[in-house]
Amino acid sequence: MRQMKEDWPDRFSNAGMNGRPLLLSPLPFANRETAMRRRLAIALLIAVACLVATASRVSAKPVSAQDEVLAADKARMDALVAQDRATLKKILADDLVYCHSGGNVQTKEQYLAGLADGSTRYYKVETNWNPPHVVGKIGVLSGHVTFYVRAGQTDRTFHLQAASVYEKRDGRWQLILFQSTSLPASASGAASGASSAK
Numbered sequence: 001m002r003q004m005k006e007d008w009p010d011r012f013s014n015a016g017m018n019g020r021p022l023l024l025s026p027l028p029f030a031n032r033e034t035a036m037r038r039r040l041a042i043a044l045l046i047a048v049a050c051l052v053a054t055a056s057r058v059s060a061k062p063v064s065a066q067d068e069v070l071a072a073d074k075a076r077m078d079a080l081v082a083q084d085r086a087t088l089k090k091i092l093a094d095d096l097v098y099c100h101s102g103g104n105v106q107t108k109e110q111y112l113a114g115l116a117d118g119s120t121r122y123y124k125v126e127t128n129w130n131p132p133h134v135v136g137k138i139g140v141l142s143g144h145v146t147f148y149v150r151a152g153q154t155d156r157t158f159h160l161q162a163a164s165v166y167e168k169r170d171g172r173w174q175l176i177l178f179q180s181t182s183l184p185a186s187a188s189g190a191a192s193g194a195s196s197a198k
Helices: 002-014 029-059 065-082 085-091 108-116 185-191
Strands: 092-099 120-129 133-135 138-151 154-169 172-182
Touching: 065 085, 065 120, 065 133, 065 138, 065 154, 065 172, 085 092, 085 108, 085 172, 092 108
Parallel strands: 092 172
Antiparallel strands: 120 138, 133 138, 138 154, 154 172
């Protein structure tokens, strides 16, 4: 009986009912140290990620309305060269007035139809805009534009003084007016010297 009383605490503390060690037994020191290191490493990674995210928000430069207008115009010119009519439909306003340098005036539908028939292909565009002028939801670009056009088997180059007027509608800038005038030969050479978008 005395032997059972002496053995009972050891048996109960070191083994479960099935003879296996109880789960509440303390972990060896090496395992506790490894677990602590893992927790510290995870905490350090989280702290670094938070610092990087905060620094990115602080250093990010907000996009200005002027930059947005320039980006919309570049997207228009890129779509024109790529013959991406779907993108052009989004950038061109439904009430667009497009005035060519020769005096021909077209609506959005007429302008897109002229591109769709394949008779005229814009294979390169260069722009040299002055700093955009934005008032409220209206953005105006003025400067030099050079269109490199293939009409049938003939390549032509148009050096223009132009103005593009954009309006911000439903969160995006759309072209509502394009007006251009042909430049004299002397002025066209200077205009093609520097371009801000190709």
